[in-house]
Amino acid sequence: MQTLYRAFRPDTFDKVVGQDNIVHILKNQVQTDTVRHAYLFHGTRGTGKTSCAKILARAVNCLQPKDGNPCNECENCRAILEESTMDVTEMDAASNRRIDDIRDLREKVKYLPGQLKKKVVIIDEAHMITNEGFNALLKTLEEPPAHLLFILATTEMEKIPQTIVSRCQIFTFRRIAAEDIQKNLRYVLEQVNRGAEPEALETIAYAADGAMRDALSSLEQVLSVAEGDITLRDVQTVTGRVSAAQLFALSDAVFAKNAKQALLTVQAVRAAGKESESILADLTEHFRKLILTKVTKDRRLFSGSDEQFSLYTDKSAAPDEELLLAALSHLLDTQNKLRFTDDAHTLLITAVLSLCALAKKKTLEQRIHELEEYVFVRGKPAAAIGTGPVPAKDPDPTDAVGTDPVPAKDPDPTDAVGTGPVPAEDPDPTAAVGTGPVPAEDPEPTPAPASDAGGDSITARDWEKILENIKRRSVPTYAYLHEGKWHSFANDRLTIVFPDNYEIHRNAVNKKDSRALIEEETKRLYGAPVDIQFLLDKEREDKKPVADVQDIIDYFGADHVELQ
Numbered sequence: 360m361q362t363l364y365r366a367f368r369p370d371t372f373d374k375v376v377g378q379d380n381i382v383h384i385l386k387n388q389v390q391t392d393t394v395r396h397a398y399l400f401h402g403t404r405g406t407g408k409t410s411c412a413k414i415l416a417r418a419v420n421c422l423q424p425k426d427g428n429p430c431n432e433c434e435n436c437r438a439i440l441e442e443s444t445m446d447v448t449e450m451d452a453a454s455n456r457r458i459d460d461i462r463d464l465r466e467k468v469k470y471l472p473g474q475l476k477k478k479v480v481i482i483d484e485a486h487m488i489t490n491e492g493f494n495a496l497l498k499t500l501e502e503p504p505a506h507l508l509f510i511l512a513t514t515e516m517e518k519i520p521q522t523i524v525s526r527c528q529i530f531t532f533r534r535i536a537a538e539d540i541q542k543n544l545r546y547v548l549e550q551v552n553r554g555a556e557p558e559a560l561e562t563i564a565y566a567a568d569g570a571m572r573d574a575l576s577s578l579e580q581v582l583s584v585a586e587g588d589i590t591l592r593d594v595q596t597v598t599g600r601v602s603a604a605q606l607f608a609l610s611d612a613v614f615a616k617n618a619k620q621a622l623l624t625v626q627a628v629r630a631a632g633k634e635s636e637s638i639l640a641d642l643t644e645h646f647r648k649l650i651l652t653k654v655t656k657d658r659r660l661f662s663g664s665d666e667q668f669s670l671y672t673d674k675s676a677a678p679d680e681e682l683l684l685a686a687l688s689h690l691l692d693t694q695n696k697l698r699f700t701d702d703a704h705t706l707l708i709t710a711v712l713s714l715c716a717l718a719k720k721k722t723l724e725q726r727i728h729e730l731e732e733y734v735f736v737r738g739k740p741a742a743a744i745g746t747g748p749v750p751a752k753d754p755d756p757t758d759a760v761g762t763d764p765v766p767a768k769d770p771d772p773t774d775a776v777g778t779g780p781v782p783a784e785d786p787d788p789t790a791a792v793g794t795g796p797v798p799a800e801d802p803e804p805t806p807a808p809a810s811d812a813g814g815d816s817i818t819a820r821d822w823e824k825i826l827e828n829i830k831r832r833s834v835p836t837y838a839y840l841h842e843g844k845w846h847s848f849a850n851d852r853l854t855i856v857f858p859d860n861y862e863i864h865r866n867a868v869n870k871k872d873s874r875a876l877i878e879e880e881t882k883r884l885y886g887a888p889v890d891i892q893f894l895l896d897k898e899r900e901d902k903k904p905v906a907d908v909q910d911i912i913d914y915f916g917a918d919h920v921e922l923q
Contacts, residue, residue: 364575367547368410369441371428375407375414376543376571377535384530385411386427389418395528397500397509399485401516402532405570408512409483412534413439416447416479419508446472449481454730458491465499466508478507485511486518493520493779500526534569536559543571544578548589553582555589558667562594565644599633601641603667607674608709610645612677613686618715625711635703639710643690650683678718685717817853817885819845828880836876839867843893852890853881856899865893 369375372382388394398415400408417429417436420707429436438444450464453696464480471476482488488496500523501507511527513519541560548555563581567574577598578589595602605628612621628638651660652668653675661668675683700706817825822845830837842864843855857865867873874891881889 362576363547363574363579367543367550367575368413369407370414370431372411372414372418373428375411377539378407378532381411381530381532385415385418389415389424389427392509393420396503396507397527398511399516399519399527399529400510400512400532401514401519401526401529403534403569404514405534405567405572405574406535407571408532409481411530412481412510412512415510416481416508419479420446420475420479438474441619442473446475446477447479447481449483451483452487452826453484456487456489456492457730458489461488461492465495468499469504471506476506476853477511479511480507481510483512484512484514486515490520493523497522497526519556526674535571536569537564537567540564540567540569540571540574544574547578551582553588556591558591559589559594562591562598562600566598566600571896596632599637601628601633601638603670606641606645607670609642610649610674613711613714613718616718618716621711621715622708625707629704635707636697639690639694639697639703639707642710643687643694645681646687646690649678650680650687653678653680653683654814682718686714689713689717737744797842817845817848817881817889821884822853822855825880825884828883829876832880833873833876835869836873839864840877843868846894846899851887852892854892854899856894856896859896862895865895920923 372386375382394415398412402408414429417431417439418427418569419426420439421429421436422433422435423430431437431440435444439447448464448467451462455464458843466479466481499507505507509527511523516524516529536782541557541564544555544560544563547879561582563574563577567579577594581589581593581597584597593601605624609624609628611854612618612624625638629635648661648667648671652671653857656672658665658668663673690710693706696706697703826837826841829840840855843857846856848854868877878889880889881891
């Protein structure tokens with residue numbers, strides 16, 4: 360009984376999977392009788408190079424070709440299929456690579472064909488021919504007789520001398536898409552009256568890495584052990600693939616920074632018979648799918664079922680893109696190291712622990728966010744260079760600029776002025792004397808009482824709401840502004856007072872852009888434009904120092920002042 364990949368080898372160009380451009384050109388050349396004298400087919404294993412070479416050999420000799428395809432029924436086609444003709448030579452260069460082998464080949468092909476239209480020479484693994492052998496082949500390949508067709512197939516084109524390459528028409532066979540492989544596997548299963556779960560075929564197609572021959576070999580192996588329809592478990596048991604549930608359990612442990620759980624998951628997977636190399640390969644593909652769905656969310660770029668795509672999309676939402684990219688890069692590096700070690704298990708354990716360590720590292724965006732929160736919310740902005748440390752919230756009562764401190768324990772009895780009104784709100788006992796009289800008939804307006812909402816006034820509670828809105832729009836502006844305190848609101852004027860040592864903050868919020876933002880948010884809450892003034896504590900009207908005695912006498916008149 361033939362193996363599946365031989366039993367289902369394509370016998371016409373139309374049955375070749377995944378190489379549409381190549382078969383289209385070859386069919387046209389057969390139909391128009393423009394077949395070249397030498398071809399070079401190159402590409403990875405199992406992509407159809409030898410199959411196309413055999414089909415082309417029959418097509419150029421077919422007595423009744425159909426749209427560029429061989430009929431496979433005429434005398435010539437049957438002779439080639441049954442390998443009963445001497446006019447078609449298939450040579451494996453891996454075992455016939457020496458100069459003597461090439462000389463024997465040259466002697467055979469110089470004579471006219473005995474049965475077919477053309478003699479065809481198919482050299483598989485052509486890159487294995489020695490340099491001397493290539494030199495011996497060169498002259499025949501450059502000026503072959505009209506009855507001769509050369510077809511070279513190789514997986515390593517870079518080893519073919521350029522003198523040979525330049526004399527051939529080159530066709531590059533690409534890896535076959537996983538969807539095309541799955542479609543062909545379903546066709547094969549229909550022919551053998553078997554069924555399979557979609558996930559099972561998807562797993563086989565992915566493991567084949569673009570090689571149809573590998574996929575058919577794996578399918579045949581699974582068919583030999585499965586009873587009835589093929590399941591995903593059957594495929595995983597035979598091929599050693601790691602299940603999606605185990606992969607997600609492992610990645611979830613990594614994202615949770617739980618190294619112990621991650622190692623336990625690895626141990627459970629290995630206990631099920633999976634090799635460390637296979638676990639690394641599947642884990643790498645798993646993280647590739649995670650970052651693919653994280654970045655693009657494009658179903659066309661995802662090789663898997665719709666259910667898997669939905670699951671990967673959900674799972675990739677939480678982890679950071681920077682973490683996924685770093686994890687995938689680390690896994691790829693680990694796979695490269697497999698070539699230089701015999702202890703793949705230790706390498707796997709190290710890779711998993713490294714992924715957990717990567718998850719614990721904070722991203723640059725997280726570090727900046729935490730720094731901003733500490734500096735502008737929970738902490739204090741740093742003082743300007745050369746200004747010394749930022750003073751405490753309550754300033755020293757002796758900090759009045761330009762005046763000598765006055766001891767609070769020995770107040771001057773002459774500071775009281777008759778029965779005239781003196782502002783009682785937060786007087787400063789250290790105020791300097793001699794800055795001018797205070798008119799009694801024009802007292803400072805009393806601050807508006809606090810209320811729950813704006814409308815006819817802006818209260819201290821309203822100001823807190825404004826601050827929160829500003830914080831969402833500009834953290835730096837909020838950082839400066841929140842050092843000021845609501846003082847009063849009267850006649851559509853809002854007064855915000857800063858401590859004397861926070862002049863830098865007051866000046867910052869007075870700049871054009873910052874003030875425009877503050878006024879915009881204030882207007883949004885109040886419903887009308889508001890005049891905002893930012894003052895230092897020493898600039899408040901109710902903090903002006905008590906006038907000199909002589910100034911008081913001069914202002915009120917000697918008859919109205921009684922000295923005690």
